[in-house]
Amino acid sequence: MDAFIANTTLRADDFLARFPYASSFTGEQSLAFHQTLPAYKASPLHSLQSWAIRLGVSQIYLKDEAQRFGIQAFKSLGASYALHQWLTQNPTTGQVTFCTATDGNHGRAVAWAARILGHRAVVFVPQQTVQARIDNIAAQGAKESVVAGDYDLAVQTAQQAAQTNGWHLIQDTAWEGYAQIPTWIMQGYCTHFKELENTLHPVGKPTIDLVLLQAGVGSWAAAAILYYFQRYGDNRPKIVVVQSSEADGLLASAKQGQLTSSTQSGQTQMAGLNCPTPSTLAWELISDGADGLLAISDDWALEAMRQLYHQTPSLVAGESGAAGLAGLLALSQAPHLAEAHQWLGLNPQSRVLVFNTEGNTDPANFERVVSPKP
Ligand SMILES: Cc1ncc(COP(=O)(O)O)c(C=O)c1O
Numbered sequence: 001m002d003a004f005i006a007n008t009t010l011r012a013d014d015f016l017a018r019f020p021y022a023s024s025f026t027g028e029q030s031l032a033f034h035q036t037l038p039a040y041k042a043s044p045l046h047s048l049q050s051w052a053i054r055l056g057v058s059q060i061y062l063k064d065e066a067q068r069f070g071i072q073a074f075k076s077l078g079a080s081y082a083l084h085q086w087l088t089q090n091p092t093t094g095q096v097t098f099c100t101a102t103d104g105n106h107g108r109a110v111a112w113a114a115r116i117l118g119h120r121a122v123v124f125v126p127q128q129t130v131q132a133r134i135d136n137i138a139a140q141g142a143k144e145s146v147v148a149g150d151y152d153l154a155v156q157t158a159q160q161a162a163q164t165n166g167w168h169l170i171q172d173t174a175w176e177g178y179a180q181i182p183t184w185i186m187q188g189y190c191t192h193f194k195e196l197e198n199t200l201h202p203v204g205k206p207t208i209d210l211v212l213l214q215a216g217v218g219s220w221a222a223a224a225i226l227y228y229f230q231r232y233g234d235n236r237p238k239i240v241v242v243q244s245s246e247a248d249g250l251l252a253s254a255k256q257g258q259l260t261s262s263t264q265s266g267q268t269q270m271a272g273l274n275c276p277t278p279s280t281l282a283w284e285l286i287s288d289g290a291d292g293l294l295a296i297s298d299d300w301a302l303e304a305m306r307q308l309y310h311q312t313p314s315l316v317a318g319e320s321g322a323a324g325l326a327g328l329l330a331l332s333q334a335p336h337l338a339e340a341h342q343w344l345g346l347n348p349q350s351r352v353l354v355f356n357t358e359g360n361t362d363p364a365n366f367e368r369v370v371s372p373k374p
Contacts, residue, residue: 001245002330003295004340005254010288012233018288024187025226027194030081034191037080037116039069042195050311051325052352055332059351061200061208062325063192066316066359071112071140072105073272073321073358074192074220075172079109081188082170082181083117095119099167101126101147101154103216103271104133105320105358106172111142122167124154129271132362150266151216151275173217174281182281186223192355193227200353206232210344211353212294214242214323216275218250218282220357225289237353238291238344242327244268245295249278250286254293259283269298269365272320272358292344294337300326302369308356309370318366321358328352 009015016022034040048060065074083098090096097120100110107123114121121142125134127149137144147154155171162169174182201207211228213221221241228236243250246268253259261277268274278286286293304322308315317325331341346352360366 002297002300002334002337003245003248003251004331004337005251005293006340006343007254007287007290007292009291012229012236015229015288019226019285021183022226022230025190025223025230027190027227030077030188030191031194033081033084034077037069042198043068043192045196045199046315051307055328056348057346057350057352058348060325060328061351061353062315062356063196063353064315064356065192066321066356069112071108072318072361073109074189074355075105075109076112077191078172078185078188078219079106079170080113081191082184083110083113083119085184086168086170086181087117097122097165097167098170099158099162100124100170100172101151101158102137103151103274104129104136104361105272107142107144108133108137108140110170111137111140115141122161124158124161126151126154128274130362130365132364133271136361152261152277172219173275173279174219176280179281182219182279186219186226186281189220189223190227193224203231204235206235206237208237208351208353210238210240210346210350212240212242212324212327213355214270214273214320214327214357215250215282216247216273217277217279218286219279221290222279222282222285225285229289239289240292240294240327240344241286241290242294242296242323244270244273244323245297247274247276248295249276250283251293251295253278253283254287269319270301270323271362272318273323292340294327294331294340296323296327296330300330304329305366305369315356316360316366317356318358318361321356324354325356328354
Protein backbone atom coordinates (compact mmCIF):
# COMPACT_ATOMS: atom_id res chain seq x y z
CA MET A 1 0.00 0.00 0.00
CA ASP A 2 1.32 3.45 -0.93
CA ALA A 3 2.20 5.63 2.06
CA PHE A 4 3.75 9.04 2.73
CA ILE A 5 5.39 10.37 5.87
CA ALA A 6 6.17 14.08 6.14
CA ASN A 7 9.43 14.74 7.95
CA THR A 8 10.83 17.75 9.81
CA THR A 9 14.32 18.63 8.66
CA LEU A 10 17.10 20.57 10.36
CA ARG A 11 17.98 24.08 9.27
CA ALA A 12 21.04 24.01 7.01
CA ASP A 13 23.39 25.52 9.65
CA ASP A 14 22.33 22.95 12.23
CA PHE A 15 22.56 20.12 9.71
CA LEU A 16 26.05 21.13 8.60
CA ALA A 17 27.20 21.50 12.22
CA ARG A 18 25.89 18.01 12.95
CA PHE A 19 27.46 16.49 9.80
CA PRO A 20 30.65 18.54 9.22
CA TYR A 21 31.89 15.90 6.78
CA ALA A 22 29.22 17.18 4.34
CA SER A 23 31.91 19.54 3.01
CA SER A 24 33.45 16.55 1.17
CA PHE A 25 30.19 15.87 -0.67
CA THR A 26 30.45 18.48 -3.42
CA GLY A 27 31.25 15.94 -6.14
CA GLU A 28 34.40 17.82 -7.18
CA GLN A 29 36.93 15.12 -6.27
CA SER A 30 34.83 12.23 -7.52
CA LEU A 31 34.13 14.00 -10.82
CA ALA A 32 37.87 14.66 -11.26
CA PHE A 33 38.49 10.92 -10.74
CA HIS A 34 35.66 9.77 -13.01
CA GLN A 35 36.90 12.06 -15.77
CA THR A 36 40.15 10.06 -15.81
CA LEU A 37 38.23 6.89 -16.80
CA PRO A 38 38.20 6.37 -20.58
CA ALA A 39 34.45 5.71 -20.82
CA TYR A 40 33.48 8.80 -18.78
CA LYS A 41 30.68 10.93 -20.18
CA ALA A 42 28.21 13.10 -18.25
CA SER A 43 24.81 11.41 -18.31
CA PRO A 44 22.08 13.16 -20.31
CA LEU A 45 19.40 15.39 -18.82
CA HIS A 46 15.94 15.25 -20.42
CA SER A 47 13.00 17.58 -20.02
CA LEU A 48 9.78 15.51 -19.86
CA GLN A 49 7.39 18.08 -21.25
CA SER A 50 4.37 15.88 -21.89
CA TRP A 51 4.73 14.40 -18.40
CA ALA A 52 4.84 17.89 -16.90
CA ILE A 53 1.60 18.81 -18.66
CA ARG A 54 -0.08 15.56 -17.56
CA LEU A 55 1.05 15.90 -13.94
CA GLY A 56 0.23 19.60 -13.68
CA VAL A 57 3.71 21.00 -13.00
CA SER A 58 5.94 23.41 -14.90
CA GLN A 59 8.94 21.13 -15.57
CA ILE A 60 10.05 17.57 -14.93
CA TYR A 61 13.75 16.94 -15.53
CA LEU A 62 15.11 13.41 -15.72
CA LYS A 63 18.81 12.68 -15.40
CA ASP A 64 19.32 9.45 -17.24
CA GLU A 65 21.84 6.96 -15.86
CA ALA A 66 20.70 4.07 -18.08
CA GLN A 67 23.99 4.04 -20.01
CA ARG A 68 26.47 5.14 -17.32
CA PHE A 69 29.89 3.61 -18.08
CA GLY A 70 28.14 1.06 -20.27
CA ILE A 71 26.94 -0.87 -17.24
CA GLN A 72 23.42 0.55 -17.09
CA ALA A 73 23.28 2.10 -13.61
CA PHE A 74 24.60 4.99 -11.55
CA LYS A 75 26.10 2.48 -9.07
CA SER A 76 29.31 2.51 -11.14
CA LEU A 77 30.00 6.03 -9.79
CA GLY A 78 30.17 4.83 -6.18
CA ALA A 79 31.94 1.51 -6.69
CA SER A 80 34.71 2.93 -8.88
CA TYR A 81 35.39 5.84 -6.53
CA ALA A 82 35.51 3.55 -3.48
CA LEU A 83 37.93 1.15 -5.18
CA HIS A 84 40.07 4.08 -6.29
CA GLN A 85 40.19 5.46 -2.72
CA TRP A 86 40.92 2.00 -1.27
CA LEU A 87 43.77 1.42 -3.74
CA THR A 88 45.20 4.90 -3.06
CA GLN A 89 45.29 4.18 0.66
CA ASN A 90 46.47 0.57 0.27
CA PRO A 91 49.06 0.69 -2.53
CA THR A 92 49.59 -2.81 -3.87
CA THR A 93 51.68 -4.33 -6.61
CA GLY A 94 49.66 -7.55 -6.92
CA GLN A 95 46.04 -8.34 -7.66
CA VAL A 96 43.57 -8.13 -4.77
CA THR A 97 40.08 -9.56 -4.44
CA PHE A 98 37.17 -7.26 -3.66
CA CYS A 99 33.96 -8.74 -2.38
CA THR A 100 30.40 -7.46 -2.07
CA ALA A 101 26.69 -8.28 -1.83
CA THR A 102 24.12 -6.85 -4.22
CA ASP A 103 20.60 -6.87 -5.62
CA GLY A 104 22.31 -6.56 -9.01
CA ASN A 105 23.59 -3.10 -9.87
CA HIS A 106 26.16 -2.48 -7.13
CA GLY A 107 27.70 -5.94 -7.61
CA ARG A 108 27.94 -5.42 -11.35
CA ALA A 109 29.57 -2.05 -10.65
CA VAL A 110 32.14 -3.52 -8.23
CA ALA A 111 32.91 -6.30 -10.73
CA TRP A 112 33.36 -3.71 -13.51
CA ALA A 113 35.51 -1.38 -11.39
CA ALA A 114 37.69 -4.26 -10.16
CA ARG A 115 38.19 -5.42 -13.77
CA ILE A 116 39.13 -2.01 -15.20
CA LEU A 117 41.48 -1.33 -12.29
CA GLY A 118 43.15 -4.75 -12.74
CA HIS A 119 41.72 -6.66 -9.77
CA ARG A 120 39.27 -9.49 -8.98
CA ALA A 121 35.76 -9.49 -7.51
CA VAL A 122 33.47 -11.97 -5.76
CA VAL A 123 29.79 -11.01 -5.63
CA PHE A 124 27.01 -12.49 -3.46
CA VAL A 125 23.39 -12.13 -4.60
CA PRO A 126 20.08 -12.92 -2.89
CA GLN A 127 18.07 -15.96 -3.93
CA GLN A 128 15.46 -13.89 -5.83
CA THR A 129 18.02 -12.34 -8.23
CA VAL A 130 17.06 -12.96 -11.86
CA GLN A 131 19.54 -14.82 -14.08
CA ALA A 132 20.07 -11.84 -16.41
CA ARG A 133 21.42 -9.75 -13.53
CA ILE A 134 23.69 -12.60 -12.39
CA ASP A 135 24.95 -12.97 -15.97
CA ASN A 136 25.70 -9.23 -16.12
CA ILE A 137 27.96 -9.63 -13.06
CA ALA A 138 29.68 -12.71 -14.50
CA ALA A 139 30.24 -10.85 -17.79
CA GLN A 140 32.55 -8.48 -15.89
CA GLY A 141 34.75 -11.45 -14.94
CA ALA A 142 33.56 -11.68 -11.32
CA LYS A 143 32.80 -14.87 -9.48
CA GLU A 144 29.18 -14.77 -8.34
CA SER A 145 27.46 -16.80 -5.65
CA VAL A 146 23.74 -17.08 -4.82
CA VAL A 147 22.79 -16.92 -1.13
CA ALA A 148 19.72 -18.80 0.20
CA GLY A 149 18.01 -15.69 1.53
CA ASP A 150 17.46 -11.96 1.09
CA TYR A 151 19.75 -8.97 0.59
CA ASP A 152 20.55 -8.69 4.32
CA LEU A 153 21.74 -12.32 4.36
CA ALA A 154 23.81 -11.70 1.23
CA VAL A 155 25.53 -8.77 3.02
CA GLN A 156 26.28 -10.92 6.10
CA THR A 157 27.61 -13.70 3.86
CA ALA A 158 29.86 -11.31 1.94
CA GLN A 159 31.17 -9.87 5.20
CA GLN A 160 32.02 -13.34 6.56
CA ALA A 161 33.54 -14.50 3.28
CA ALA A 162 35.75 -11.41 3.18
CA GLN A 163 37.01 -12.08 6.71
CA THR A 164 37.62 -15.79 6.08
CA ASN A 165 39.40 -15.32 2.76
CA GLY A 166 41.25 -12.05 3.29
CA TRP A 167 39.13 -10.32 0.63
CA HIS A 168 38.22 -6.63 0.84
CA LEU A 169 34.55 -5.85 1.41
CA ILE A 170 33.21 -3.00 -0.75
CA GLN A 171 29.68 -2.68 0.61
CA ASP A 172 27.30 0.16 -0.20
CA THR A 173 25.61 0.11 3.18
CA ALA A 174 26.98 1.11 6.60
CA TRP A 175 26.65 -0.44 10.04
CA GLU A 176 28.38 0.14 13.36
CA GLY A 177 32.12 -0.12 12.74
CA TYR A 178 31.75 -0.15 8.92
CA ALA A 179 31.47 3.38 7.56
CA GLN A 180 34.58 4.31 5.53
CA ILE A 181 33.82 2.31 2.38
CA PRO A 182 30.12 3.32 2.22
CA THR A 183 31.23 6.94 2.73
CA TRP A 184 33.55 6.72 -0.30
CA ILE A 185 30.74 5.12 -2.29
CA MET A 186 28.39 7.97 -1.35
CA GLN A 187 31.06 10.55 -2.27
CA GLY A 188 31.38 8.84 -5.66
CA TYR A 189 27.65 9.20 -6.30
CA CYS A 190 28.03 13.00 -6.01
CA THR A 191 29.57 13.13 -9.49
CA HIS A 192 26.15 13.14 -11.09
CA PHE A 193 24.82 15.90 -8.83
CA LYS A 194 27.92 17.92 -9.68
CA GLU A 195 27.27 17.32 -13.40
CA LEU A 196 23.92 19.07 -12.95
CA GLU A 197 25.67 22.29 -11.98
CA ASN A 198 26.61 22.76 -15.65
CA THR A 199 23.14 22.07 -16.96
CA LEU A 200 20.37 22.53 -14.42
CA HIS A 201 21.25 24.04 -11.10
CA PRO A 202 23.95 26.64 -10.62
CA VAL A 203 25.45 26.61 -7.13
CA GLY A 204 23.49 28.44 -4.45
CA LYS A 205 20.40 28.79 -6.63
CA PRO A 206 18.80 25.53 -7.61
CA THR A 207 16.27 25.86 -10.37
CA ILE A 208 14.24 22.99 -9.02
CA ASP A 209 11.68 22.83 -6.22
CA LEU A 210 11.51 19.09 -5.57
CA VAL A 211 13.81 16.12 -6.09
CA LEU A 212 12.61 12.52 -5.71
CA LEU A 213 15.23 9.90 -4.86
CA GLN A 214 14.56 6.17 -4.89
CA ALA A 215 16.11 4.22 -2.01
CA GLY A 216 17.06 0.72 -1.02
CA VAL A 217 19.52 1.02 1.88
CA GLY A 218 19.37 4.82 1.38
CA SER A 219 23.05 5.55 0.63
CA TRP A 220 22.34 7.30 -2.66
CA ALA A 221 19.52 9.45 -1.26
CA ALA A 222 21.73 10.32 1.74
CA ALA A 223 24.56 11.37 -0.58
CA ALA A 224 22.10 13.68 -2.36
CA ILE A 225 21.02 15.15 0.98
CA LEU A 226 24.63 15.90 1.92
CA TYR A 227 25.18 17.44 -1.51
CA TYR A 228 22.08 19.65 -1.46
CA PHE A 229 22.62 20.90 2.11
CA GLN A 230 26.28 21.59 1.37
CA ARG A 231 25.73 23.33 -1.97
CA TYR A 232 22.36 25.07 -1.49
CA GLY A 233 21.79 25.37 2.28
CA ASP A 234 18.28 26.60 3.06
CA ASN A 235 17.67 27.25 -0.67
CA ARG A 236 17.81 23.53 -1.40
CA PRO A 237 14.87 21.86 -3.12
CA LYS A 238 12.46 19.71 -1.13
CA ILE A 239 13.75 16.14 -0.98
CA VAL A 240 11.49 13.09 -1.06
CA VAL A 241 12.86 9.56 -0.61
CA VAL A 242 10.92 6.87 -2.51
CA GLN A 243 10.90 3.21 -1.49
CA SER A 244 9.04 0.08 -2.49
CA SER A 245 6.05 -0.52 -0.23
CA GLU A 246 7.38 -4.11 0.11
CA ALA A 247 10.87 -3.02 1.27
CA ASP A 248 10.20 0.09 3.31
CA GLY A 249 12.92 0.08 5.97
CA LEU A 250 13.37 3.87 5.89
CA LEU A 251 9.64 4.54 6.25
CA ALA A 252 9.43 1.99 9.05
CA SER A 253 12.38 3.72 10.74
CA ALA A 254 10.75 7.15 10.31
CA LYS A 255 7.55 5.79 11.89
CA GLN A 256 9.42 4.37 14.88
CA GLY A 257 11.86 7.26 15.22
CA GLN A 258 14.79 4.86 15.13
CA LEU A 259 16.51 2.59 12.64
CA THR A 260 14.56 -0.58 12.03
CA SER A 261 14.17 -3.15 9.25
CA SER A 262 11.18 -3.49 6.94
CA THR A 263 8.68 -6.15 7.95
CA GLN A 264 6.99 -6.14 4.52
CA SER A 265 7.09 -9.08 2.09
CA GLY A 266 10.23 -8.24 0.07
CA GLN A 267 8.23 -9.22 -3.01
CA THR A 268 8.88 -6.36 -5.40
CA GLN A 269 9.98 -5.99 -9.00
CA MET A 270 12.04 -2.97 -7.94
CA ALA A 271 14.92 -5.36 -7.24
CA GLY A 272 17.52 -2.65 -6.70
CA LEU A 273 15.43 -1.22 -3.86
CA ASN A 274 14.74 -4.59 -2.23
CA CYS A 275 16.85 -4.13 0.91
CA PRO A 276 15.15 -4.77 4.27
CA THR A 277 17.62 -2.92 6.52
CA PRO A 278 18.70 0.69 5.92
CA SER A 279 22.29 1.86 6.16
CA THR A 280 23.03 3.39 9.58
CA LEU A 281 24.75 6.38 7.95
CA ALA A 282 21.93 6.89 5.48
CA TRP A 283 19.24 6.69 8.12
CA GLU A 284 20.82 9.48 10.25
CA LEU A 285 21.06 11.76 7.22
CA ILE A 286 17.62 10.98 5.85
CA SER A 287 15.93 11.43 9.21
CA ASP A 288 17.48 14.91 9.54
CA GLY A 289 17.44 15.95 5.91
CA ALA A 290 14.56 14.45 3.89
CA ASP A 291 11.30 16.38 3.69
CA GLY A 292 9.24 13.28 3.08
CA LEU A 293 9.35 9.53 2.66
CA LEU A 294 7.11 7.79 0.18
CA ALA A 295 6.46 4.06 -0.32
CA ILE A 296 4.90 2.96 -3.62
CA SER A 297 3.61 -0.31 -5.02
CA ASP A 298 5.17 -1.87 -8.12
CA ASP A 299 2.26 -0.79 -10.34
CA TRP A 300 3.46 2.83 -10.31
CA ALA A 301 7.00 1.85 -11.31
CA LEU A 302 5.77 -0.38 -14.13
CA GLU A 303 3.44 2.37 -15.39
CA ALA A 304 6.32 4.88 -15.37
CA MET A 305 8.54 2.40 -17.32
CA ARG A 306 5.76 1.90 -19.87
CA GLN A 307 5.04 5.59 -20.34
CA LEU A 308 8.75 6.47 -20.64
CA TYR A 309 9.24 3.77 -23.24
CA HIS A 310 6.23 4.73 -25.37
CA GLN A 311 6.88 8.49 -25.36
CA THR A 312 8.85 10.33 -28.06
CA PRO A 313 11.80 10.17 -27.71
CA SER A 314 11.56 6.76 -26.07
CA LEU A 315 13.47 6.28 -22.80
CA VAL A 316 14.50 2.96 -21.28
CA ALA A 317 14.20 2.63 -17.51
CA GLY A 318 14.43 -0.47 -15.35
CA GLU A 319 12.00 -1.13 -12.50
CA SER A 320 14.12 0.61 -9.84
CA GLY A 321 15.30 3.20 -12.33
CA ALA A 322 11.77 4.45 -12.90
CA ALA A 323 10.90 4.58 -9.19
CA GLY A 324 11.57 8.30 -8.60
CA LEU A 325 9.32 9.33 -11.48
CA ALA A 326 6.84 6.66 -10.36
CA GLY A 327 6.77 8.37 -6.97
CA LEU A 328 5.79 11.66 -8.64
CA LEU A 329 3.13 9.83 -10.67
CA ALA A 330 1.69 8.31 -7.49
CA LEU A 331 1.75 11.67 -5.66
CA SER A 332 -0.06 13.30 -8.59
CA GLN A 333 -2.66 10.63 -9.31
CA ALA A 334 -3.41 8.57 -6.17
CA PRO A 335 -6.36 10.08 -4.29
CA HIS A 336 -4.92 8.74 -1.00
CA LEU A 337 -1.73 10.78 -1.61
CA ALA A 338 -3.53 14.07 -2.33
CA GLU A 339 -2.63 15.45 1.10
CA ALA A 340 1.06 14.65 0.52
CA HIS A 341 0.89 16.34 -2.90
CA GLN A 342 -0.53 19.44 -1.25
CA TRP A 343 1.92 19.31 1.66
CA LEU A 344 4.83 19.25 -0.80
CA GLY A 345 3.39 22.35 -2.46
CA LEU A 346 3.27 20.82 -5.94
CA ASN A 347 1.58 23.29 -8.30
CA PRO A 348 1.69 24.44 -11.97
CA GLN A 349 4.89 26.43 -11.26
CA SER A 350 6.78 23.50 -9.70
CA ARG A 351 10.02 22.22 -11.23
CA VAL A 352 10.83 18.62 -10.36
CA LEU A 353 13.99 16.54 -10.78
CA VAL A 354 14.08 12.74 -10.95
CA PHE A 355 16.79 10.26 -11.87
CA ASN A 356 16.47 7.19 -14.03
CA THR A 357 19.00 5.23 -12.01
CA GLU A 358 18.96 2.04 -14.10
CA GLY A 359 18.46 0.90 -17.69
CA ASN A 360 17.17 -2.41 -18.99
CA THR A 361 18.88 -4.82 -16.57
CA ASP A 362 16.23 -7.56 -16.79
CA PRO A 363 15.30 -7.74 -20.51
CA ALA A 364 12.62 -10.44 -20.12
CA ASN A 365 10.69 -8.44 -17.55
CA PHE A 366 11.26 -5.20 -19.45
CA GLU A 367 9.67 -6.76 -22.53
CA ARG A 368 6.69 -7.97 -20.45
CA VAL A 369 6.20 -4.52 -18.93
CA VAL A 370 6.42 -2.40 -22.07
CA SER A 371 4.60 -4.75 -24.45
CA PRO A 372 1.13 -3.54 -25.35
CA LYS A 373 -1.51 -5.01 -23.04
CA PRO A 374 -3.61 -7.69 -24.79
C1 LIG B 1 18.74 1.23 -9.85
C2 LIG B 1 18.87 1.60 -8.43
N1 LIG B 1 18.33 2.75 -8.01
C3 LIG B 1 18.42 3.13 -6.72
C4 LIG B 1 19.08 2.34 -5.79
C5 LIG B 1 19.09 2.79 -4.37
O1 LIG B 1 20.34 2.98 -3.83
P1 LIG B 1 20.58 2.77 -2.26
O2 LIG B 1 20.60 1.28 -2.02
O3 LIG B 1 21.85 3.45 -1.99
O4 LIG B 1 19.42 3.35 -1.56
C6 LIG B 1 19.66 1.14 -6.19
C7 LIG B 1 20.38 0.28 -5.26
O5 LIG B 1 20.93 -0.74 -5.59
C8 LIG B 1 19.56 0.75 -7.55
O6 LIG B 1 20.10 -0.38 -8.00
